Amino acid sequence: MTKVLEVAGVEHRFGDTVALDDLALDVAAGECVALLGPNGAGKTTLVNLAVGMLVRQRGTVLVGGADPRWASTRRQLGVVQQTLGFPKVLTVRELITGAAVRGGKPRSSAAPIMAELDLTKLADRRARKLSGGQQQRVQLAMALVAEPRLLILDEPTVGLDMPARRKFWEIIARRRAAGVGVLVTTHLIEETAAVADRVVVLNHGRVVTSGSPTELVARFPDRTVLARTAVPERRLAELPGVLSVRREDALVRLATREPEELLRVLLAEDPALSGLRVEGTGLAEAVLAFTGGSARPNAEVRA
Amino acid sequence: MSTAVLQRVSLGRVLRAEIADELRGIVREPTALFFSILMPVGFFALFVSIFGDLTDGTMPAGTRMVATFGTFGVLAATMLNPGIGIAQDREIGWLRAKRVSAVPVLITLLCKVVAALCYAIAMLVAMAVTAGLTGSLEATAGQLLRLAVVLLLGAAPFALLGIAIGLQAGSNATAAILNAVLMPSAVVSGLWMPLEILPDFFGHIAQFLPTYHLSQLAIAQLDGGPVLGHALVMLGSTAALAAAAALSYRHARP
Ligand SMILES: Nc1ncnc2c1ncn2[C@@H]1O[C@H](COP(=O)(O)OP(=O)(O)OP(=O)(O)O)[C@@H](O)[C@H]1O
Numbered sequence A: 001m002t003k004v005l006e007v008a009g010v011e012h013r014f015g016d017t018v019a020l021d022d023l024a025l026d027v028a029a030g031e032c033v034a035l036l037g038p039n040g041a042g043k044t045t046l047v048n049l050a051v052g053m054l055v056r057q058r059g060t061v062l063v064g065g066a067d068p069r070w071a072s073t074r075r076q077l078g079v080v081q082q083t084l085g086f087p088k089v090l091t092v093r094e095l096i097t098g099a100a101v102r103g104g105k106p107r108s109s110a111a112p113i114m115a116e117l118d119l120t121k122l123a124d125r126r127a128r129k130l131s132g133g134q135q136q137r138v139q140l141a142m143a144l145v146a147e148p149r150l151l152i153l154d155e156p157t158v159g160l161d162m163p164a165r166r167k168f169w170e171i172i173a174r175r176r177a178a179g180v181g182v183l184v185t186t187h188l189i190e191e192t193a194a195v196a197d198r199v200v201v202l203n204h205g206r207v208v209t210s211g212s213p214t215e216l217v218a219r220f221p222d223r224t225v226l227a228r229t230a231v232p233e234r235r236l237a238e239l240p241g242v243l244s245v246r247r248e249d250a251l252v253r254l255a256t257r258e259p260e261e262l263l264r265v266l267l268a269e270d271p272a273l274s275g276l277r278v279e280g281t282g283l284a285e286a287v288l289a290f291t292g293g294s295a296r297p298n299a300e301v302r303a
Numbered sequence B: 001m002s003t004a005v006l007q008r009v010s011l012g013r014v015l016r017a018e019i020a021d022e023l024r025g026i027v028r029e030p031t032a033l034f035f036s037i038l039m040p041v042g043f044f045a046l047f048v049s050i051f052g053d054l055t056d057g058t059m060p061a062g063t064r065m066v067a068t069f070g071t072f073g074v075l076a077a078t079m080l081n082p083g084i085g086i087a088q089d090r091e092i093g094w095l096r097a098k099r100v101s102a103v104p105v106l107i108t109l110l111c112k113v114v115a116a117l118c119y120a121i122a123m124l125v126a127m128a129v130t131a132g133l134t135g136s137l138e139a140t141a142g143q144l145l146r147l148a149v150v151l152l153l154g155a156a157p158f159a160l161l162g163i164a165i166g167l168q169a170g171s172n173a174t175a176a177i178l179n180a181v182l183m184p185s186a187v188v189s190g191l192w193m194p195l196e197i198l199p200d201f202f203g204h205i206a207q208f209l210p211t212y213h214l215s216q217l218a219i220a221q222l223d224g225g226p227v228l229g230h231a232l233v234m235l236g237s238t239a240a241l242a243a244a245a246a247l248s249y250r251h252a253r254p
């Protein structure tokens, strides 16, 4: 599988702050890799290195096998980022045609992409008169028009409504089917679970874990049992397999590794129990745990 | 690696597209146009209609003013437009978008200056026509052409200064800083009123200002005065400000 992004042994410091520490990460053609992690984990620093905005201090960063600091390398790159903008006096068509020309494509490549992103009717409207969501579609069109091999999406769906978000990922999926690699950073973790092949969790500039969304979740055997019960908290804490007890008014949340055993005892203890629900760990909790949150992954328990 | 993806980026097409975008930006935001063209031309028309016919023995004041006001106008356009433009582009994330594109950012900066030169030319033509209409223009087409070439080339260090500031400061601060540099330099260098009628020390300070030396180079195209010393100062200023702009670019926040 050809790699469209190769990052190895990357270290990056801002003064005394170590933003990235011996980082390695690859994106293969057609693959979607989600970069997750708390604020300050180093996601944007990595993105800035990959798009050629930052000067590499140590390690390798290659886009399509070449250094993204070279302008010619960036022909293979499409970027969507909140910090990117465009002059609002230009029209949608002018902006997208300009992006095509800068990417070495004919001006005529603007029309099909405008059609695909429902921008045709807005083609001659100045950007100033577009809604926030429409402006974001223009930015996506500008990123896609030169047919990049690697898409870098830094929080791309912030501000998009549900239908727009779904449409966005449909368009990305079409590119992936055509062999385009995608690196996406987001705080919308459950959205990522649906689209990413692989999740890479960063914390303090290091990869703390990576794997498919289902793999990551599977490492958390914890279940949460929720119920309305009159059983006092002290008693609940003694029940089989209970790891923690949290009460929210009448509702209690019990974390456990043995949900079946717990339920049998719990129902026997309180015949009036109601509102019973059992939840698994979501990707969000899993990521939180890997970056210093509450739940404990299996790997750590075994260690 | 697929050749379809790696098509060549055509420099000619990029330049045309970028310059067109810049010109659209200026035309569609007419306030910028007012300051960079209408104001200098307006002042020029006013001064020429009052003093245009006075003469110092070599040429009518109206002709000399095409050189001095022309210097001011060209500098206002080539220093303020790219400088403020870059600061604005940084604020809205457009410079960043250019920097992640497949076009070297130097091309973007160059196109900003070239677009400003288009406006500078329009302004010079407007001034020459105004002087002609008031009957105070005594210069051959060749002289006027040389004058224009000198001013457009001589705008380089000022454009570089605008870029150096625009890469660091916000757009309002850039406008303020550049105007604070340009306006006093213009007065002291005799671009608005001849140095002869100004206090002596203006003339002494003027020796240290590239604005003065550029206006002298411009006047020399009309009266055949000496050029070498002035040209050397301009070359030196260009080199120094090119270094400043490069340094500024290196330290510009993405
Ligand atoms: N220009 C800079 N100067 C100094 N420190 C910086 C700079 N940019 C980032 N940092 C530091 O580097 C670390 C990583 O920051 P980065 O922006 O990459 O995090 P992030 O994962 O993108 O966070 P967020 O989710 O908040 O966007 C942080 O500690 C941050 O304070």
Ligand SMILES: [Mg+2]
Pocket: A043, A044, A045
């Ligand atoms: Mg970030």
